Amino acid sequence: xxxxxxxxxxxxxxxxxxxxxxxxxxxxxxxxxxxxxxxxxxxxxxxxxxxxxxxxxxxxxxxxxxxxxxxxxxxxxxxxxxxxxxxxxxxxxxxxxxxxxxxxxxxxxxxxxxxxxxxxxxxxxxxxxxxxxxxxxxxxxxxxxxxxxxxxxxxxxxxxxxxxxxxxxxxxxxxxxxxxxxxxxxxxxxxxxxxxxxxxxxxxxxxxxxxxxxxxxxxxxxxxxxxxxxxxxxxxxxxxxxxxxxxxxxxxxxxxxxxxxxxxxxxxxxxxxxxxxxxxxxxxxxxxxxxxxxxxxxxxxxxxxxxxxxxxxxxxxxxxxxxxxxxxx
Ligand code: SF4
Ligand code: MG
Numbered sequence: 001x002x003x004x005x006x007x008x009x010x011x012x013x014x015x016x017x018x019x020x021x022x023x024x025x026x027x028x029x030x031x032x033x034x035x036x037x038x039x040x041x042x043x044x045x046x047x048x049x050x051x052x053x054x055x056x057x058x059x060x061x062x063x064x065x066x067x068x069x070x071x072x073x074x075x076x077x078x079x080x081x082x083x084x085x086x087x088x089x090x091x092x093x094x095x096x097x098x099x100x101x102x103x104x105x106x107x108x109x110x111x112x113x114x115x116x117x118x119x120x121x122x123x124x125x126x127x128x129x130x131x132x133x134x135x136x137x138x139x140x141x142x143x144x145x146x147x148x149x150x151x152x153x154x155x156x157x158x159x160x161x162x163x164x165x166x167x168x169x170x171x172x173x174x175x176x177x178x179x180x181x182x183x184x185x186x187x188x189x190x191x192x193x194x195x196x197x198x199x200x201x202x203x204x205x206x207x208x209x210x211x212x213x214x215x216x217x218x219x220x221x222x223x224x225x226x227x228x229x230x231x232x233x234x235x236x237x238x239x240x241x242x243x244x245x246x247x248x249x250x251x252x253x254x255x256x257x258x259x260x261x262x263x264x265x266x267x268x269x270x271x272x273x274x275x276x277x278x279x280x281x282x283x284x285x286x287x288x289x290x291x292x293x294x295x296x297x298x299x300x301x302x303x304x305x306x307x308x309x310x311x312x313x314x315x316x317x318x319x320x321x322x323x324x325x326x327x328x329x
Pocket of ligand 1: 248
């Protein structure tokens with residue numbers, strides 16, 4: 001089957017202007033040549049620190065940004081540069097869940113009206129059918145029926161995320177971009193929301209792009225995981241390979257930061273030195289080289305491409321050549 005979503009060499013540079021006359025003064029390279037595909041029905045976890053470009057990537061797919069370069073295809077159709085009116089038919093197939101549902105919910109609308117709104121915009125349902133559907137959706141996401149007449153501020157963070165989810169799934173999208181949907185929630189609530197999302201995926205055949213800054217969050221829900229660093233995808237693998245055989249030093253460092261319950265299984269700790277560098281003047285060669293404990297001379301001058309190392313496992317690192325050379329020596 002052809003992929004549901006294809007992201008091909010996508011770039012997003014935000015121009016920056018400086019000085020009194022706001023002259024062009026470079027660009028923030030938020031996303032700098034990223035490619036991956038989503039298959040229908042899967043969950044793809046996209047992980048990176050803040051500033052890695054993960055939210056920008058999500059926002060490019062829902063057309064909240066125009067890409068600077070590259071192609072975004074949904075079911076084979078090039079959606080990357082559609083004008084808002086042209087994108088409208090796709091909007092009901094591609095929905096977004098935000099980190100802070102409160103900020104994305106109009107505080108003056110009742111929860112019922114908030115969930116009904118997409119139904120009004122994107123379906124032909126009459127008033128009575130919409131109200132019935134709202135009641136059904138509230139039950140599906142685990143909220144009481146009387147929630148419809150109340151306002152978002154009357155609910156806890158976890159309940160507000162349930163409202164955001166009900167809104168997103170109300171029009172039966174096929175793709176849901178979830179941008180750090182549980183990052184603002186207590187750990188105990190995080191698990192509830194992730195389980196709800198997995199149940200809904202099963203029930204409605206959803207495909208998820210699940211964005212997180214932490215590998216432990218995506219571990220449970222993801223089929224495949226991509227690791228972003230400074231606008232570059234540095235490793236891409238099915239979940240099992242990524243967690244048991246991480247190949248990129250950055251992925252290894254992220255995994256070393258994930259608490260492991262059994263101390264005997266604790267990995268060799270790779271400590272990252274320094275902050276994530278600026279995306280305005282990204283490092284030469286491998287963008288990770290200033291922080292990489294294994295950096296070599298070549299890393300400072302040549303950017304390693306993302307290359308397949310095994311079925312579905314790709315990595316962007318020069319160590320690959322070193323290992324291959326020593327295997328054939
Ligand atoms: Fe480290 Fe070099 Fe690999 Fe980059 S290419 S991750 S600097 S070893
Ligand atoms: Mg973000």
